[in-house]
Amino acid sequence: MPSKDSTNKAFSGRCYCGAVLLRSKMPPTTVAYCHCSDCRRWTGAPLPAFAAFGATDLTVSPEQDAGVSHSEGVTRWNCHSCGSPLMARFEYLPDQVYVPLGLLDQAADLPPALHCHSEAAYPWLHVDDDIPRITGTARDTLNNAT
Numbered sequence: 001m002p003s004k005d006s007t008n009k010a011f012s013g014r015c016y017c018g019a020v021l022l023r024s025k026m027p028p029t030t031v032a033y034c035h036c037s038d039c040r041r042w043t044g045a046p047l048p049a050f051a052a053f054g055a056t057d058l059t060v061s062p063e064q065d066a067g068v069s070h071s072e073g074v075t076r077w078n079c080h081s082c083g084s085p086l087m088a089r090f091e092y093l094p095d096q097v098y099v100p101l102g103l104l105d106q107a108a109d110l111p112p113a114l115h116c117h118s119e120a121a122y123p124w125l126h127v128d129d130d131i132p133r134i135t136g137t138a139r140d141t142l143n144n145a146t
Contacts, residue, residue, distance in 0.1 A: 013103040015084035026057040036117035049101040
């Protein structure tokens with residue numbers, strides 16, 4: 001869950017070039033690391049972290065097109081100008097939009113609450129925390145976060 005300090009503020013973010021702005025008046029429903037190869041490849045990070053916003057809470061300007069899907073049930077959006085990963089939607093998490101944590105201006109106040117797909121973590125990556133590590137999608141945990 002987001003920190004207490006993050007529950008009463010607006011959230012904002014942008015892509016690398018600033019062409020796309022993201023905003024939410026509501027805090028993320030959860031923040032999570034994802035160790036899956038799909039998220040790693042999309043973000044280029046060995047351990048991506050995402051903030052989940054309610055689908056109706058997040059506004060994106062300019063409005064985005066239909067996105068792309070290279071994995072069944074997953075749609076992703078990237079900035080057309082700089083290529084930054086912007087957001088992802090998962091069919092099994094229908095009311096949520098996942099934004100890479102590094103895009104958010106308030107990322108320092110949003111510590112991840114769990115690790116998803118922990119079995120896929122790189123063997124050389126050691127994250128010393130005591131948050132839950134879930135094998136697979138964590139779909140039940142993430143659906144209950146809304």
